[in-house]
Amino acid sequence: MASSEKNLSSFSGSNVGDVSKKKFGIVVSEWNEEVTEALFQGAYGVLVKHGVNRDNIIRKNVPGSFELSLASQWLAQQEDIDAVISLGCVIQGETKHFDFICQAVANGITEVGLKYNKPVIFGVLTTNNKKQALERAGGKHGNKGDEAAITAIKMLGF
Numbered sequence: 001m002a003s004s005e006k007n008l009s010s011f012s013g014s015n016v017g018d019v020s021k022k023k024f025g026i027v028v029s030e031w032n033e034e035v036t037e038a039l040f041q042g043a044y045g046v047l048v049k050h051g052v053n054r055d056n057i058i059r060k061n062v063p064g065s066f067e068l069s070l071a072s073q074w075l076a077q078q079e080d081i082d083a084v085i086s087l088g089c090v091i092q093g094e095t096k097h098f099d100f101i102c103q104a105v106a107n108g109i110t111e112v113g114l115k116y117n118k119p120v121i122f123g124v125l126t127t128n129n130k131k132q133a134l135e136r137a138g139g140k141h142g143n144k145g146d147e148a149a150i151t152a153i154k155m156l157g158f
């Protein structure tokens with residue numbers, strides 16, 4: 001289902017348990033910073049809205065989305081962190097580089113969650129252009145950061 005059919009910021013209240021004592025890591029890519037900062041603000045706001053203590057939200061920046069996997073692992077391996085949210089924005093350029101980054105970061109983030117047996121959420125936009133990215137970072141299609149944060153909360157209530 002396309003984001004145009006299901007707003008990224010709308011979610012059902014199911015599986016939303018008490019996360020007031022949970023600790024979250026958020027890794028943010030610095031590439032396309034205007035977009036990724038909006039994703040972070042969305043994710044942070046959803047966590048706080050659901051009762052997460054601000055002191056239990058640990059933010060780390062990385063240069064680009066390709067580095068999200070390793071940074072997510074550095075956070076996930078910390079026993080006191082319950083879930084990791086990885087935020088990035090990859091926008092198609094002239095070459096196939098886009099394909100390699102998207103595949104690598106999707107696979108990498110998946111592997112980290114499986115390895116450390118905890119939610120590691122793929123909050124990475126992979127768009128054709130900046131307009132599509134902005135529409136999914138607080139624009140008409142909602143905010144992928146919101147979606148990533150509520151996904152982390154729901155997974156902790158599994």
Ligand SMILES: Nc1c(NC[C@H](O)[C@H](O)[C@H](O)CO)[nH]c(=O)[nH]c1=O
Nearest residue numbers: 029031063064065066088089090091
């Ligand atoms: N073009 C984009 C990049 N490229 C940089 C890579 O993510 C990586 O940092 C570099 O290849 C060195 O390892 N990153 C994004 O997040 N978004 C892009 O659109």
Ligand SMILES: CC(=O)[C@@H](O)COP(=O)(O)O
Nearest residue numbers: 091092093094095097098
């Ligand atoms: C996703 C990318 O790495 C891309 O923005 C780089 O641009 P190009 O493919 O034109 O080198």
